[in-house]
Amino acid sequence: xxxxxxxxxxxxxxxxxxxxxxxxxxxxxxxxxxxxxxxxxxxxxxxxxxxxxxxxxxxxxxxxxxxxxxxxxxxxxxxxxxxxxxxxxxxxxxxxxxxxxxxxxxxxxxxxxxxxxxxxxxxxxxxxxxxxxxxxxxxxxxxxxxxxxxxxxxxxxxxxxxxxxxxxxxxxxxxxxxxxxxxxxxxxxxxxxxxxxxxxxxxxxxxxxxxxxxxxxxxxxxxxxxxxxxxxxxxxx
Numbered sequence: 001x002x003x004x005x006x007x008x009x010x011x012x013x014x015x016x017x018x019x020x021x022x023x024x025x026x027x028x029x030x031x032x033x034x035x036x037x038x039x040x041x042x043x044x045x046x047x048x049x050x051x052x053x054x055x056x057x058x059x060x061x062x063x064x065x066x067x068x069x070x071x072x073x074x075x076x077x078x079x080x081x082x083x084x085x086x087x088x089x090x091x092x093x094x095x096x097x098x099x100x101x102x103x104x105x106x107x108x109x110x111x112x113x114x115x116x117x118x119x120x121x122x123x124x125x126x127x128x129x130x131x132x133x134x135x136x137x138x139x140x141x142x143x144x145x146x147x148x149x150x151x152x153x154x155x156x157x158x159x160x161x162x163x164x165x166x167x168x169x170x171x172x173x174x175x176x177x178x179x180x181x182x183x184x185x186x187x188x189x190x191x192x193x194x195x196x197x198x199x200x201x202x203x204x205x206x207x208x209x210x211x212x213x214x215x216x217x218x219x220x221x222x223x224x225x226x227x228x229x230x231x232x233x234x235x236x237x
Contacts, residue, residue: 001145004152009054010047011155012136013128017046040162045087049080053125054133069126076125081118088112 018041025033053076060067089112092098103111140148 001149004145004149005140006051006055007152007155008140008148009136010044010051011042011159012047013050013132014042014044014047016132017043017050020046039165040158042159045083049076049083049121049125050128050132052079052083053128054137057129057133067129069130072129073122073126076128077118077122080121080125081113084117084121085109085112 021043022032022034022041053072056075057067057072088098088100098111101111102108102114102117105114105116107116108114
């Protein structure tokens with residue numbers, strides 16, 4: 001029962017993370033941005049982070065250990081930094097792609113984490129523990145155990161299907177990139193060949209004109225005729 005409860009919480013917090021990131025990026029870019037890694041409207045790293053900090057606080061409280069705001073903040077900040085770095089590294093190694101990059105932000109480590117984002121996650125941990133956790137868990141605790149178990153099973157099945165589709169797509173990601181690169185190279189090759197051919201044609205035409213001009217200027221008779229013609233125009237004026 002306790003595992004199913006945390007599974008449901010994981011999906012709720014993952015959905016909240018998706019809503020937050022999608023709205024933030026949509027407002028920033030002024031066009032719709034679906035920030036989910038999966039097809040479904042969830043971002044798992046938010047769910048994992050929220051569940052872990054919730055378990056940490058619950059275990060601490062069960063053992064009569066105080067959890068002041070500053071401690072929750074530090075644990076959330078450091079824990080999120082470790083999780084974000086490991087997740088970024090693993091996804092890049094497995095799928096050869098990055099879903100976020102902090103290289104253009106100050107105080108970053110290999111573009112995977114940075115102080116500003118980690119601080120934001122620390123504040124988010126405080127928000128979860130002192131605002132969202134009592135509210136969300138208060139609702140879930142009012143549900144029948146069978147409802148929680150059924151929802152957990154449905155969510156896991158949907159997540160498994162979603163992950164299988166994502167993995168299948170990303171396995172072909174490299175091939176897709178190479179395919180479009182080949183198309184790009186082919187089109188650029190055709191463009192360059194056509195440009196070179198047109199340049200050669202223009203050069204041939206220019207060379208022909210130059211040759212004719214030279215032949216004309218080398219002809220004394222034609223030069224005299226041209227000179228007489230120009231003089232006659234001046235005499236008329």
